Amino acid sequence: MSETYTISELAREFAITTRTIRYYEDETLLSPRRKGQQRIYAEKDRVLLKLILRGKRLGFSLNESKAILSLYEPGGSNRHQLQTMLDLLRKKQASLRLRFEDIEMMQSYLLEAEERISSALADDLGNQAPNSNNQN
Amino acid sequence: MSETYTISELAREFAITTRTIRYYEDETLLSPRRKGQQRIYAEKDRVLLKLILRGKRLGFSLNESKAILSLYEPGGSNRHQLQTMLDLLRKKQASLRLRFEDIEMMQSYLLEAEERISSALADDLGNQAPNSNNQN
DNA sequence: GTTCTAGTTTACGTAAACGTAAACTAAGAT
DNA sequence: ATCTTAGTTTACGTTTACGTAAACTAGAAC
Numbered sequence: 001m002s003e004t005y006t007i008s009e010l011a012r013e014f015a016i017t018t019r020t021i022r023y024y025e026d027e028t029l030l031s032p033r034r035k036g037q038q039r040i041y042a043e044k045d046r047v048l049l050k051l052i053l054r055g056k057r058l059g060f061s062l063n064e065s066k067a068i069l070s071l072y073e074p075g076g077s078n079r080h081q082l083q084t085m086l087d088l089l090r091k092k093q094a095s096l097r098l099r100f101e102d103i104e105m106m107q108s109y110l111l112e113a114e115e116r117i118s119s120a121l122a123d124d125l126g127n128q129a130p131n132s133n134n135q136n
Numbered sequence: 137m138s139e140t141y142t143i144s145e146l147a148r149e150f151a152i153t154t155r156t157i158r159y160y161e162d163e164t165l166l167s168p169r170r171k172g173q174q175r176i177y178a179e180k181d182r183v184l185l186k187l188i189l190r191g192k193r194l195g196f197s198l199n200e201s202k203a204i205l206s207l208y209e210p211g212g213s214n215r216h217q218l219q220t221m222l223d224l225l226r227k228k229q230a231s232l233r234l235r236f237e238d239i240e241m242m243q244s245y246l247l248e249a250e251e252r253i254s255s256a257l258a259d260d261l262g263n264q265a266p267n268s269n270n271q272n
Numbered sequence: 273g274t275t276c277t278a279g280t281t282t283a284c285g286t287a288a289a290c291g292t293a294a295a296c297t298a299a300g301a302t
Numbered sequence: 303a304t305c306t307t308a309g310t311t312t313a314c315g316t317t318t319a320c321g322t323a324a325a326c327t328a329g330a331a332c
Contacts, residue, residue, distance in 0.1 A: 008308070018309080023290060037297070037310060051245070054238050059195050061288075071249050082257050089250045096239050096246070102190050103232050103239070109187070110232070113207050114225045121218050144278070154279085159320060173280060173327075197318075 005041040013046075014053055024052060029066050058099065060092075068092065141177040149182075150189055160188060165202050194235065196228075204228065 007018045024030045025039075029052055032039040041049075048069060055065035067088060143154045160166045161175075165188055168175040177185075184205060191201035203224060 006308080007310095017291080019290065019292085022310085027289095039309080054242060056289095057195060057235055057238050058242055059193060063288095068246070068249065071253065079257060082253050086250060086253045086257070089246050089253070093243065093246050093250075096243055099193055100236075100239055102193050103236055106190060106194060107229065107232055110204070110225050110229050113204070114222060114229075117207065117218050117222045117225070121215060121222070142278080143280095153321080155322085156320065158280090163319095172329095175279085192319095199318095 003043055005046060007039050007041070010041055010046060010049060014049065016053070021049070024049070024062070027062055027066065029062060029069070058096065064088075064092070139179055141182060143175050143177070146177055146182060146185060150185065152189070157185070160185070160198070163198055163202065165198060165205070194232065200224075200228070 005013075007021055010021060011018045021030070025032070030041075030045055030048060032041045032045050034040065051069055052062070052065050055068070056062075060068070067085065071085065141149075143157055146157060147154045157166070161168070166177075166181055166184060168177045168181050170176065187205055188198070188201050191204070192198075196204070203221065207221060
């Protein structure tokens with residue numbers, strides 16, 4: 001028997017609330033098995049959840065993630081659906097590339113800001129010290 | 137005299153609405169000069185707006201961006217403020233690094249999905265194929 | 273002088289993504 | 303038997319980041 005998880009185990013692992021997980025189910029992003037009235041999550045559900053959260057961190061809406069992730073579900077998609085999805089994927093890839101650049105620029109911005117703050121703190125601290133700890 | 141912009145010029149450039157720009161002002165992220173009752177944006181404001189939007193793409197809330205960006209404003213910060221800000225910067229840098237990884241993983245996911253879809257489309261086209269793409 | 277054309281203020285509305293509280297269930301532990 | 307301890311459903315509330323409409327202003331064009 002393969003590994004299963006309770007809702008609170010997943011919540012703990014990903015540092016989210018059970019409410020969030022149930023919400024994703026409401027939005028039909030997840031559909032765990034049931035044992036009585038309790039939800040039982042399989043490894044597959046866990047992976048899906050992980051992907052959803054990753055998407056979230058990248059600024060994907062739940063609906064976008066849903067569209068992208070539904071590619072792994074069984075059930076036939078017709079050609080139009082597939083084409084639509086391919087287009088969506090291309091756009092998402094492009095936006096990811098842009099975000100990549102955003103990250104690089106923001107990184108350098110943050111690094112610069114950090115240096116300025118560090119030296120400001122140093123100046124403030126040893127209010128005599130000529131500070132020179134700025135080796136990156 | 138250095139370059140200035142009207143609100144709709146900026147809106148056009150960044151493909152956002154004027155409402156959005158005024159909203160950022162309400163939230164004290166921007167503070168353009170006035171000429172009569174009209175807003176006049178300087179290059180500095182434009183750069184700020186650009187940074188705000190970049191932050192948004194990276195999932196920063198407006199308040200976070202505001203905190204980070206306020207580093208460039210004049211006005212003294214005391215040591216506690218500076219330290220707090222440095223901590224915030226470190227956290228943001230860490231989260232950016234994680235997001236970097238997220239992007240790499242999502243990229244490969246999307247690429248894989250795209251390949252599967254492409255071949256599905258190809259299969260579908262030559263509609264003779266008995267489909268058997270279920271390799272997980 | 274009036275008619276566009278931006279621009280402005282004020283204010284209520286809205287979608288997404290949960291938070292939170294209430295009331296209930298079911299399985300173990302004591 | 304009852305008391306915890308998850309887990310569940312239902313449903314209203316909340317925050318963020320704007321959308322949208324109404325009513326007003328001010329300069330430019332005719």
